[in-house]
Amino acid sequence: MFTANEYYKKTFGHKMYKASISINVTCPNRDGTKGTGGCIFCSGQGSGEFASDGDNISLQIDEAIARVSSKAGNEAGYIAYFQSYTNTYCSSDYLRKCINEALSHPMIEAISIATRPDCLGEDILEVLSECAAKVPLFVELGLQTSSDKTAKLINRGYETYVYPKAVRDLKAIGANVITHVILGLPGEDISDMEDTVRMVAASGSDGIKFTCLYVLKGTMLADMYARGEFVTLEMEEYFDIVFDLIKLLPDNMVIHRLTGDGPKNLLIAPDWTRNKRAVLNYMNRRFGL
Numbered sequence: 686m687f688t689a690n691e692y693y694k695k696t697f698g699h700k701m702y703k704a705s706i707s708i709n710v711t712c713p714n715r716d717g718t719k720g721t722g723g724c725i726f727c728s729g730q731g732s733g734e735f736a737s738d739g740d741n742i743s744l745q746i747d748e749a750i751a752r753v754s755s756k757a758g759n760e761a762g763y764i765a766y767f768q769s770y771t772n773t774y775c776s777s778d779y780l781r782k783c784i785n786e787a788l789s790h791p792m793i794e795a796i797s798i799a800t801r802p803d804c805l806g807e808d809i810l811e812v813l814s815e816c817a818a819k820v821p822l823f824v825e826l827g828l829q830t831s832s833d834k835t836a837k838l839i840n841r842g843y844e845t846y847v848y849p850k851a852v853r854d855l856k857a858i859g860a861n862v863i864t865h866v867i868l869g870l871p872g873e874d875i876s877d878m879e880d881t882v883r884m885v886a887a888s889g890s891d892g893i894k895f896t897c898l899y900v901l902k903g904t905m906l907a908d909m910y911a912r913g914e915f916v917t918l919e920m921e922e923y924f925d926i927v928f929d930l931i932k933l934l935p936d937n938m939v940i941h942r943l944t945g946d947g948p949k950n951l952l953i954a955p956d957w958t959r960n961k962r963a964v965l966n967y968m969n970r971r972f973g974l
């Protein structure tokens with residue numbers, strides 16, 4: 686298994702940490718362009734529950750670095766992570782301004798942009814290409830599933846066929862692509878999850894992030910959960926699935942995350958994700974990390 690830490694050490698020569706920042710963007714799945722309610726699992730903070738608000742990028746980077754600097758030490762480098770909502774759902778001028786402001790911070794060595802595969806027009810690709818010519822650029826695509834049936838159910842707001850083209854377009858401009866996948870989506874069984882991972886493996890994506898589906902307060906998923914329409918995965922079950930799915934990936938694909946955890950104040954289920962230390966211990970044993 687090729688971990689993100691190994692990859693960063695090989696690429697940058699030292700550990701890398703992410704400095705999460707928010708810019709003034711929304712999401713086409715929330716503002717009415719593609720939908721209004723957003724993905725059924727999204728709490729309304731655009732998957733960036735830990736990012737700060739505001740538009741002062743240098744200050745946000747300073748604050749993010751201050752939060753991890755005692756753990757990171759002096760040797761670490763930082764990636765400016767545009768995390769919340771859809772960070773290419775804006776004008777190309779605005780995105781260019783935000784990226785350049787992040788790049789002007791002396792501690793930033795790379796940029797990471799979280800977005801959707803259906804928000805990568807020519808003008809945006811041009812800005813990303815300029816960025817990739819200066820520093821390593823990661824673009825994180827929220828695929829979640831390759832099943833269009835599930836995509837409809839979770840209100841993802843785009844069809845799966847756009848994903849492979851997005852990966853090709855991003856690779857063509859020199860970006861490093863990371864694909865987000867959610868395991869345990871309502872109605873999905875192991876063969877659906879295998880199909881998703883096979884699609885990611887075949888797409889040319891450089892990396893993958895796995896997340897266990899978690900249910901947050903105030904989401905449509907929470908209503909479905911309360912009605913008993915699906916159950917969440919148990920910890921052992923989840924990591925057994927991840928263990929098997931990893932075998933479908935090419936050896937050079939970087940695994941950036943084996944699971945994620947939702948904000949504790951909003952979390953309804955699964956309860957095991959609350960105990961981060963226990964999850965990490967189990968995960969490290971299970972994967973021999």
Ligand code: SF4
Nearest residue numbers: 712723724727731770
């Ligand atoms: S695309 Fe991202 S920000 Fe938009 S609704 Fe879905 S999870 Fe939330």
